[in-house]
Amino acid sequence: FVNLNKIPSSVSRIVFNVVIYRGAEKKQTLGNVRNAYVRLVNVEHGEKEICRYSLSEDGENNTAVEFAELVRTENGWQFHAIGHYTRASISSLCNQY
Secondary structure (H helix, E strand, O other): OOOHHHOOOOOOEEEEEEEOOOHHHHOOOHHHOOOOEEEEEEHHHOOEEEEEEEHHHHOOOOOEEEEEEEEEEOOEEEEEEEEEEEOOOHHHHHHHO
């Protein structure tokens, strides 16, 4: 859960990723996981689903997905769906930011 009202004003962007821990080492991919999905839900508006990605169907031989991002603007937070699948690790994703 992310409470946007508690995010410090110094934070301008939040990126959501899903990664298989040590996926390459274990030879596991998102396509191997059955019925897996990731979704973004706004619980303040009755658990309204904003977006969903099927990790099983779309993941193929990737180990990570950059799911979505929230960017702080003058008018509040703006949502961007990304859906960028990659063969990344937690470390390699952290190094990007």
